[in-house]
Amino acid sequence: EQTRLGMGFRPNGCLASPQETLMGKYGDNSKLIYELQDQGGELLALRYDLTVPFARCLAMNKITNIKRYHIAKVYRRDNPATTRGRYREFYQCDFDIAGQFDSMIPDAECLKIVHEILSDLQLGDFLIKVNDRRILNGVFAVCGVPESKFITTCSTVDKLDKMPWDDVRSEMVGEKGLSPEAADCIGEYVQLHGGLDLIEQLLQDPKLSQNKLAKEGLGDMKLLFEYLTLFGITGKISFDLSLARGLDYYTGVIFEAVLLQQENDHVEESVSVGSVAGGGRYDGLVGMFDPKGRKVPCVGVSIGIERIFSIMEQRVKASGEKVRTTETQVLVATPQKHLLGARLKLISELWDAGIKAEMLYKKDPKLLKQLQYCEDTGIPLVAIIGEQELTDGVVKLRVVTTREEVNIPREKLADEIRRRLEPCSLSVQSCLTL
Amino acid sequence: EQTRLGMGFRPNGCLASPQETLMGKYGDNSKLIYELQDQGGELLALRYDLTVPFARCLAMNKITNIKRYHIAKVYRRDNPATTRGRYREFYQCDFDIAGQFDSMIPDAECLKIVHEILSDLQLGDFLIKVNDRRILNGVFAVCGVPESKFITTCSTVDKLDKMPWDDVRSEMVGEKGLSPEAADCIGEYVQLHGGLDLIEQLLQDPKLSQNKLAKEGLGDMKLLFEYLTLFGITGKISFDLSLARGLDYYTGVIFEAVLLQQENDHVEESVSVGSVAGGGRYDGLVGMFDPKGRKVPCVGVSIGIERIFSIMEQRVKASGEKVRTTETQVLVATPQKHLLGARLKLISELWDAGIKAEMLYKKDPKLLKQLQYCEDTGIPLVAIIGEQELTDGVVKLRVVTTREEVNIPREKLADEIRRRLEPCSLSVQSCLTL
Numbered sequence: 084e085q086t087r088l089g090m091g092f093r094p095n096g097c098l099a100s101p102q103e104t105l106m107g108k109y110g111d112n113s114k115l116i117y118e119l120q121d122q123g124g125e126l127l128a129l130r131y132d133l134t135v136p137f138a139r140c141l142a143m144n145k146i147t148n149i150k151r152y153h154i155a156k157v158y159r160r161d162n163p164a165t166t167r168g169r170y171r172e173f174y175q176c177d178f179d180i181a182g183q184f185d186s187m188i189p190d191a192e193c194l195k196i197v198h199e200i201l202s203d204l205q206l207g208d209f210l211i212k213v214n215d216r217r218i219l220n221g222v223f224a225v226c227g228v229p230e231s232k233f234i235t236t237c238s239t240v241d242k243l244d245k246m247p248w249d250d251v252r253s254e255m256v257g258e259k260g261l262s263p264e265a266a267d268c269i270g271e272y273v274q275l276h277g278g279l280d281l282i283e284q285l286l287q288d289p290k291l292s293q294n295k296l297a298k299e300g301l302g303d304m305k306l307l308f309e310y311l312t313l314f315g316i317t318g319k320i321s322f323d324l325s326l327a328r329g330l331d332y333y334t335g336v337i338f339e340a341v342l343l344q345q346e347n348d349h350v351e352e353s354v355s356v357g358s359v360a361g362g363g364r365y366d367g368l369v370g371m372f373d374p375k376g377r378k379v380p381c382v383g384v385s386i387g388i389e390r391i392f393s394i395m396e397q398r399v400k401a402s403g404e405k406v407r408t409t410e411t412q413v414l415v416a417t418p419q420k421h422l423l424g425a426r427l428k429l430i431s432e433l434w435d436a437g438i439k440a441e442m443l444y445k446k447d448p449k450l451l452k453q454l455q456y457c458e459d460t461g462i463p464l465v466a467i468i469g470e471q472e473l474t475d476g477v478v479k480l481r482v483v484t485t486r487e488e489v490n491i492p493r494e495k496l497a498d499e500i501r502r503r504l505e506p507c508s509l510s511v512q513s514c515l516t517l
Numbered sequence: 518e519q520t521r522l523g524m525g526f527r528p529n530g531c532l533a534s535p536q537e538t539l540m541g542k543y544g545d546n547s548k549l550i551y552e553l554q555d556q557g558g559e560l561l562a563l564r565y566d567l568t569v570p571f572a573r574c575l576a577m578n579k580i581t582n583i584k585r586y587h588i589a590k591v592y593r594r595d596n597p598a599t600t601r602g603r604y605r606e607f608y609q610c611d612f613d614i615a616g617q618f619d620s621m622i623p624d625a626e627c628l629k630i631v632h633e634i635l636s637d638l639q640l641g642d643f644l645i646k647v648n649d650r651r652i653l654n655g656v657f658a659v660c661g662v663p664e665s666k667f668i669t670t671c672s673t674v675d676k677l678d679k680m681p682w683d684d685v686r687s688e689m690v691g692e693k694g695l696s697p698e699a700a701d702c703i704g705e706y707v708q709l710h711g712g713l714d715l716i717e718q719l720l721q722d723p724k725l726s727q728n729k730l731a732k733e734g735l736g737d738m739k740l741l742f743e744y745l746t747l748f749g750i751t752g753k754i755s756f757d758l759s760l761a762r763g764l765d766y767y768t769g770v771i772f773e774a775v776l777l778q779q780e781n782d783h784v785e786e787s788v789s790v791g792s793v794a795g796g797g798r799y800d801g802l803v804g805m806f807d808p809k810g811r812k813v814p815c816v817g818v819s820i821g822i823e824r825i826f827s828i829m830e831q832r833v834k835a836s837g838e839k840v841r842t843t844e845t846q847v848l849v850a851t852p853q854k855h856l857l858g859a860r861l862k863l864i865s866e867l868w869d870a871g872i873k874a875e876m877l878y879k880k881d882p883k884l885l886k887q888l889q890y891c892e893d894t895g896i897p898l899v900a901i902i903g904e905q906e907l908t909d910g911v912v913k914l915r916v917v918t919t920r921e922e923v924n925i926p927r928e929k930l931a932d933e934i935r936r937r938l939e940p941c942s943l944s945v946q947s948c949l950t951l
Contacts, residue, residue, distance in 0.1 A: 199869075
């Protein structure tokens with residue numbers, strides 16, 4: 084349990100704290116403090132991801148049909164490795180589609196969204212690996228792995244992105260107790276990757292094509308690739324049989340997005356992140372929480388926003404450019420003393436007009452200090468109001484970068500600020516065609 | 518520990534769950550599940566509010582200067598009363614200004630923000646009560662309450678909004694052991710409320726004006742009202758000596774916003790909420806968490822968004838109008854079978870153009886079903902693509918409410934949807950003046 088500052092986050096403190104931290108702060112209300120050790124003897128644990136609580140929540144609330152995103156903290160009793168963007172308390176960003184639908188349509192949408200996010204964030208080249216648990220299980224079956232060992236074998240295959248095949252093989256034979264033949268057979272399959280061509284090839288595979296599960300999986304995989312072709316994103320999608328995902332609850336398609344190039348200049352600082360997004364289909368999870376076992380098929384994706392932020396922070400650090408932490412459009416400033424009242428009145432007018440305005444919380448700040456604050460924080464405009472401006476009924480609007488100054492009639496100030504700052508964006512056309 | 522659906526929230530599941538809920542879902546990763554009972558024997562508790570964790574976080578990160586808002590869940594081991602908008606797990610929305618600044622400037626900004634929020638939400642008439650802990654303590658002192666009983670007396674005064682003075686008085690004399698004279702003396706003061714006039718009156722008060730703390734508090738209160746006058750919001754602010762706030766950590770100005778009228782038609786359903794926002798100055802809290810006891814003065818406000826949502830849900834229920842849960846601008850629909858591909862291609866084009874588009878996750882949905890879906894969910898437009906439209910290179914755009922239909926050249930569809938939906942808002946002027 085630890086706090087941290089991440090790009091774009093404000094320091095907001097931890098969710099759980101030592102009890103004594105909260106004691107003696109709430110007067111008579113202290114009895115309402117929610118201690119975790121003893122909730123009527125219940126053993127509680129913090130969520131590990133957003134998927135299981137989501138599934139449980141659908142079951143509890145009898146929701147059979149929903150599409151939603153969720154950005155929130157999850158907790159791992161892990162050794163933090165901040166340089167690799169790993170924390171004990173960190174944000175995840177999930178997107179899930181729950182409901183009984185026609186095959187692979189929501190699944191394709193999830194991949195489209197991952198593709199869109201990673202493209203828009205310009206994180207460099209990336210690859211989305213796709214596989215299907217049914218295909219993996221089919222492979223295990225035709226390789227003679229007993230069904231009881233499917234899940235644990237899966238966890239081992241999952242390590243292929245971190246260790247070479249030989250080590251994975253020896254873990255299979257050693258720890259997991261598979262026969263060397265089974266391991267070698269698996270090895271032949273899990274080292275394959277490609278696209279529609281590979282799917283077709285495996286559909287013709289004498290062994291695999293005989294396995295019901297594998298055939299189902301391959302059929303859906305083919306369908307998925309057709310949809311992804313229509314979405315125009317197959318260029319960055321790879322059907323990769325080594326992808327296993329370490330979680331038990333997946334039942335169908337699984338996927339994982341990895342960044343392909345890191346900035347290898349200044350090795351010292353460079354953030355080594357592997358997977359930045361992952362997910363898949365979990366059709367059985369909701370049923371596990373429903374008293375009557377009613378199933379709600381789900382497919383979802385989790386975006387590793389903390390890792391993505393680590394990379395972006397890295398980029399920014401390298402580029403040396405400053406990141407603004409506020410959207411403040413204008414600083415209300417005064418050039419002489421005894422004008423706090425004037426500042427308060429003007430900023431209030433700007434706030435009421437919907438302008439994002441700030442002022443220094445000092446009675447008589449020096450003008451230089453006020454201008455310096457804009458330089459430091461990246462506020463683009465300064466609205467200066469002094470004796471002269473007050474008598475003339477104007478405000479001196481100063482552009483911080485160019486230092487250009489122009490007097491604006493006070494009643495026109497808000498519009499002028501907007502005119503100078505608001506990117507007219509796409510709604511320009513709509514405006515102009517009015 | 519319980520989930521609920523609130524207006525505008527998606528069902529996202531709880532943060533903490535029984536351990537068994539999480540078991541057998543994460544394969545080899547299960548060892549990372551963060552159990553709460555035994556973190557090295559640490560006794561953990563969930564945050565009661567956002568203020569204490571924020572203060573702790575400033576101390577831990579040595580932050581001496583920040584302004585931030587935070588919307589997150591807090592936890593109370595309370596008996597839920599959903600009709601009154603009280604839950605064990607609920608959202609709070611806090612805004613705080615931390616740092617050493619000139620007197621009452623940030624404090625006034627907090628009240629301005631509360632005033633703005635409650636006005637914009639149109640929750641009906643409201644009143645913001647303001648008081649100062651130093652004034653209250655001054656009152657206690659001049660009434661002969663021993664300093665050791667200030668905090669507990671404060672908690673009792675705080676109950677004045679729920680029980681009549683006589684009951685509060687007897688709790689003071691009975692449970693809290695104040696002398697009847699002290700209680701009566703307090704009674705004379707805490708039943709006073711007004712504006713600048715009352716402040717002036719108390720500054721002349723023979724007893725109170727002799728008390729250093731009270732004088733400080735009254736001086737700042739006068740300053741505050743001057744600033745609030747410049748903000749033009751004194752109309753809804755009342756200096757009310759009965760306001761105490763039950764929390765220990767306040768050191769200066771305190772405030773609380775209450776709604777004045779409830780909908781008393783259909784008593785059955787009407788939500789009775791009292792306070793919808795509250796806050797104050799807490800200059801000592803950060804120091805309590807700093808190893809060296811370094812102080813960071815803070816003032817902040819907490820908006821009771823759940824209570825506010827209860828009222829809004831109530832209003833909506835009463836009005837009978839439907840609330841949209843999505844911002845979807847257009848549904849991509851097909852009139853004949855075997856056009857799933859066409860839908861996927863078109864929706865992908867719209868997504869890439871930044872349009873919020875949906876489609877039914879079915880291979881061959883009936884057109885009627887697709888139109889019905891728009892009626893149910895409030896999607897304003899339908900982009901219909903059939904054989905004819907495909908050959909003509911157009912899309913039939915249908916307005917759900919008017920049923921008007923018009924063919925749009927496919928490449929112009931995104932702009933047309935935007936033109937019809939995007940409120941040109943204030944940026945119109947800026948556009949037109951380009």
